[in-house]
Amino acid sequence: MIREACVNEGTETSGQEIRNVRVLQRFLADVPVEMHVLEAAPGRASLIARVRGTDPTAPALGLLGHIDVVPVDPDGWTRNPFGGDLIDDEVWGRGAVDMLYLTAAFATVLREVALAPEKPRGDLVLLAVADEEAGGDYGLKWLLQQYPDIVEVSEVLTESGGMRMGSHVAIGVAEKGSAGRLLTVQGKPGHASIPYGARSAVFAVGEILQQLSQAVPAAELGELWDAFVTARIDDADLAERLRDPVRLDTAIAHLGGIAGYAYAVSRVTISPTVLRAGSAHNVIPGSGSVQLDIRTLPGTSDDDVDDLLRAVLGPLADETQITHLRGWDATASSTETPLFAALERAVEAVAGAPVVPIMAAGGSDARFFREIGVPAYGFGLLGPAWSYERYREGVHGHNERIDLTSISLSLAALRRIVAERIGAAA
Incomplete structure (x- = not known):
């Protein structure tokens, strides 16, 4: 095969x-x-x-x-x-x-x-x-x-x-579930040789990426978490910290190669994957978009995901169109x-x-x-x-x-x- x-x-x-x-x-x-x-x-x-x-x-x-x-x-x-x-x-x-x-x-x-x-x-x-x-x-x-x-x-x-x-x-x-989103923002197009008065959508996309890069969704420890910690973590002090949602994120940094998995299954994750803006080098783009791969925990609804995105985007949320992509619970x-x-x-x-x-x-x-x-x-x-x-x-x-x-x-x-x-x- x-x-x-x-x-x-x-x-x-x-x-x-x-x-x-x-x-x-x-x-x-x-x-x-x-x-x-x-x-x-x-x-x-x-x-x-x-x-x-x-x-x-x-x-x-x-x-x-x-x-x-x-x-x-x-x-x-x-x-x-x-x-x-x-x-x-x-x-x-x-x-x-x-x-x-x-x-x-x-x-x-x-x-x-x-x-x-x-x-x-x-x-x-x-x-x-x-x-x-x-x-x-x-x-x-x-x-x-x-x-x-x-x-x-x-x-x-x-x-x-x-x-x-x-x-x-x-x-x-x-x-985990999947709740893909497309974030679209508008700028003001113009000729790239005369940028004054135009507003490139590239900058708007950059502002969105900056907000996303600083976002750390809150930990939600489900019923499988304790079994994972018990099986994998021998250090009693580290295990105790991992079971505490307040201290969890600082503890994850000490998990070595398993840290990525622990982070992923303890919260909703948001990963920008595809960026689009512009089509010609001499045209200031009037629109841009960011495609997000969002993975959800049991019980997370589409409304929960949209609320999370609006919270992460802050003031940018009013200028951003959120489109639902393919997903499942x-x-x-x-x-x-x-x-x-x-x-x-x-x-x-x-x-x-x-x-x-x-x-x-x-x-x-x-x-x-x-x-x-x-x-x-x-x-x-x-x-x-x-x-x-x-x-x-x-x-x-x-x-x-x-x-x-x-x-x-x-x-x-x-x-x-x-x-x-x-x-x-x-």
């Missing part, structure tokens, strides 16, 4: 995940599974493969893996990013961590269950979907709208889990479910480590299932050296690669979960 280079640039014609669908079809050929290939647009294909269970009242376990990858800068790589090379027990390539190793593991266990001498009690469903990296419009979002019966499951395992948090293994049970799944309990037992059995539930700072396709009431968890079981920091470096970074030990651990834990949940000994 790495070698098929299904690079998703966010356009309708990119991705071309049909190539990875064909890889999976070949892998599952002559295996007794129900397979559907569904295209939201030419080449934007997803594969749904189901092993039917014998008990219609048993769980239907979905294994949700995306088959698209983000673009690469080849100059930053020391090996071919689409070579899929096995070097020193590591598989190299774009998507190795995010998340083709898991999609491959999901397909492997589905094949084992399908070939087992006894049928499982419940359904096992591989959901190998397109377009996760650009929001799912050509992938799971479309599938749930157009083919809900084909993708129907009662519980889901997907990405964003398995990294080590101290002596614990992190399992994703929640993720933060989502979470309860840790009081049979699937989460099975996850805990599997990780303990394979790795001898307890689980810590965490919130992901970014988004994934898990939200689409959570939004319709289906519990979804970020799964994986990476090797002991895979701290959260190492995991984040691998996701979308240069020289992305995954070691065989992590793949083996993830497979071992997955086999246990599948056997417990749907009664199949893979």
Whole structure:
């Protein structure tokens, strides 16, 4: 799948995940599974493969893996990013961590269950979907709208889990929401050779950026925060400060590589990402804009985001048009479910480590299932050296690669979960 280079640039014609669908079809050929290939647009294909269970009242376990990858800068790589090379027990390539190793593991266990001498009690469903990296419009979002019966499951395992948090293994049970905004300001255009009397929108954009650079949204410590601090922080004094919203921000500076994650999951974040003003070097632009990536916590409404922006902008708010871009609410799944309990037992059995539930700072396709009431968890079981920091470096970074030990651990834990949940000994 790495070698098929299904690079998703966010356009309708990119991705071309049909190539990875064909890889999976070949892998599952002559295996007794129900397979559907569904295209939201030419080449934007997803594969749904189901092993039917014998008990219609048993769980239907979905294994949700995306088959698209983000673009690469080849100059930053020391090996071919689409070579899929096995070097020193590591598989190299774009998507190795995010998340083709898991999609491959999901397909492997589905094949084992399908070939087992006894049928499982419940359904096992591989959901190998397109377009996760650009929001799912050509992938799971479309599938749930157009083919809900084909993708129907009662519980889901997907990405964003398995990294080590101290002596614990992190399992994703929640993720932040997104509330993108476009801020537009007006100036007074004119010829650049006679700037007197004109007011460049570039300066207005600069004033907005200055306000945003000084903004530090207040910390809001949710129910997962304490578990994160307990798992990751050994220093008792530092842990106490992290649990205090008043002292939190000074404490975060002492967290090293995990500081960025701690900051992100403890508040709403606002990141300017795209600036636009002007089109010709000799014209003073009359309008300008700033695009914001805003990530929200559970319970944060669109009105809350707009109120926050107006507070940050201060007097500039009256001169700024705020336009809502694409967004979605933060989502979470309860840790009081049979699937989460099975996850805990599997990780303990394979790795001898307890689980810590965490919130992901970014988004994934898990939200689409959570939004319709289906519990979804970020799964994986990476090797002991895979701290959260190492995991984040691998996701979308240069020289992305995954070691065989992590793949083996993830497979071992997955086999246990599948056997417990749907009664199949893979």
